[in-house]
Amino acid sequence: MSFELSKEQLMIQKMARDFARKELAPLAAERDEKHLYPADSLKKMGELGLLGMLVSEKYGGEDMGTVSYALALSEIAAACASTAVIMSVHNSICCGSIEKFGTEEQKQEFLVPMTAGEIIGAFALTEPEAGSDAQAIECSAAKQGDHYLINGTKRFITSGKNGGVTILLARTKPEGSDAITAFLITPDMPGFKVDKVEDKMGQCASDTVDLVFTDCKVPVSRVLGEEGKGFTVAMSGLDAGRIGIASLSLGLAQAAMDEAVKYAKQRKQFGQPIANFQGLQWMLADMAIDIEAARLLVLNAAAMKDRGENCTMAASMAKCFASEMANRVTGHAVQIHGGYGYIKEYPVERFYRDARILTIYEGTNQIQRHVIARELLKKGK
Ligand SMILES: Cc1cc2nc3c(=O)[nH]c(=O)nc-3n(C[C@H](O)[C@H](O)[C@H](O)COP(=O)(O)OP(=O)(O)OC[C@H]3O[C@@H](n4cnc5c(N)ncnc54)[C@H](O)[C@@H]3O)c2cc1C
Incomplete structure (x- = not known):
């Protein structure tokens, strides 16, 4: 078993790191404060291949593999978590689903500009009354000849306002395992409206919005996959x-720990750097252990995916552990900064706020534990 990254993976990591440090980090605090969507940076990321990382070359992607994707996304997140969540939804869910289930026409129309960074993808599953219980969605799509009429509200949709295409999950039958269908929605469709824009605790440069559909007419050609196969x-x-x-x-x-180490070496109390105090050294050591454990879980899940193995349990474990780890580590980083950690001038304040959502979206950690337990019990059969 090798824990070594390949030359190519190291190159991709370095490219993403250089871009993130040069282009994203200097703007991240202002974008967060003013809620500025990182449109310019996303265009550049498209040019660098960071928005089609898992897509085949045929559609303008890089087909770099999940390990490289994980490395690049970590580097982007270290500079700007808002940009990273946009990148994650776009690459992991939107591009992946369109490549896997889209028709050739849909791939040409959406996937090619998506990999180039010309349009950003959004994914709309959650509703006011359906969060963890995704099967409870009420948004309906009634077929009428060559189109569907869509009615309903989607909640908390990342890139719902600034994205160019949204994968929408809607109910085409009242009940049953084949009741949900996926659609490709574009902002020009009559009856589609971006409604409430959420004012969030963190990741404020990424938009999170309600999408409202009122008799929104969607052509049959915009069904993604087959009718009834939305789930x-x-x-x-x-x-x-x-x-x-x-x-x-x-x-x-990692970014929070790096800031904490830097600060602990600079800040003096009792006539010496606070890094000399064992109380802080142990905190830093715990942070390093936590990060390393998460890194191994993340890379293992990514490598399993690249080998074509079932990685459902590994992916849930990585998400669950790494998101809780990020909350612990960013909390320690604030503590090590003392009062300055609570002040916006220091990046750890933003890191701490940005980390909070990680245990909630993409399936809460309670739901991840449910997935892990389900897989575990299946194995025991
Ligand atoms: C910033 C942000 C971005 C988001 N982006 C998107 C997006 O792009 N697309 C999208 O579709 N959604 C998105 N979401 C929605 C997100 O995925 C949901 O908020 C999340 O799935 C939880 O749903 P909920 O908020 O309705 O909480 P609920 O499901 O109501 O859960 C409330 C609490 O109950 C717990 N709970 C619920 N059921 C169980 C159970 N069976 N066992 C144990 N505990 C349980 C939950 O873990 C949670 O702690 C986003 C949310 C936010 C805040």
């Missing part, structure tokens, strides 16, 4: 999605 589409992106959020957690935690 297959939704579930197929989940492993990569969870590896994405785990990678984001990892990068954010």
Whole structure:
């Protein structure tokens, strides 16, 4: 078993790190404060191949593999978690689902500009009354000849306002395992409206919105996959999605630890750097252990995915552990900064806020534990 990254993986990691440090980090605090969507940076990321990392070359992607994707996403997150979540939803769920289930026409129309960074993907599953219980969605799509009429509200949709295409899950039958269908929605469709824009605790440069559909007319040609197979589409992106959020957690935690180490060496109290105090050294050691454990879980899940193995349990474990780890580590980083950690001038304040959502979206950690237990009990049969 080799824990060594390949030359290519190291190159991709370095490219993403250089870009993130140069282009994203200097703007991240202002974008967070003013809620500025990172449109320019996303365009550049498209040019660098960071928005089609798992897509085949045929559609303008890089086909770099999940390990490289995880490494790059961590680097982006270390500079700007908002940009990283946009990148994660776009690559893991949207591009992946369109490549897997889309028609050739849909791939040309959406996937090619997506990999180039010309349009960003969003994924709309959650509703006001359906969060963890995704099967409870009420948004309806009634077929009328060559189109569907869509009615309902989607909640908390990342990139719902600034994205160019949204994968929407809607109910085409009142009940049954084949009741949900996936659609490709574009902002120009009559009856589609971006409604409430959420004012969040963190990751404020990424938009999170309500999408409202009122007799929204969607042509049959915009069904993604088959009618009634929407959950297959939704579930197929989940492993990569969870590896994405785990990678984001990892990068954010690493950035918080780096800041804490730097600060602990500079800040003096009792006539010496606070890094000399064992109380802080042990905190730093715990942070390093936590990060390393998460890194191994993330890379293992990614490598399993690249080998074509079932990585559902590994991906949920990585998401669950890494997101909780990021909350612990960013909390320690604030503590090591003392009062300055609570002040916006220091990046750890933002890191701490950005980390909080990680245990909630892409399936809460309670739901991840449910998935892990289900897989565990299946194995025991
Ligand atoms: C910033 C942000 C971005 C998001 N982006 C997207 C997006 O792009 N697309 C999208 O579709 N959704 C998105 N979401 C929605 C997100 O995935 C949901 O918020 C999440 O799945 C939880 O659903 P909920 O908020 O309705 O909580 P609920 O499901 O109501 O859960 C409330 C609490 O109950 C717990 N709980 C629920 N059921 C169980 C159970 N069976 N066992 C144990 N505990 C349980 C949960 O873990 C949680 O702690 C986003 C949310 C936010 C805040």
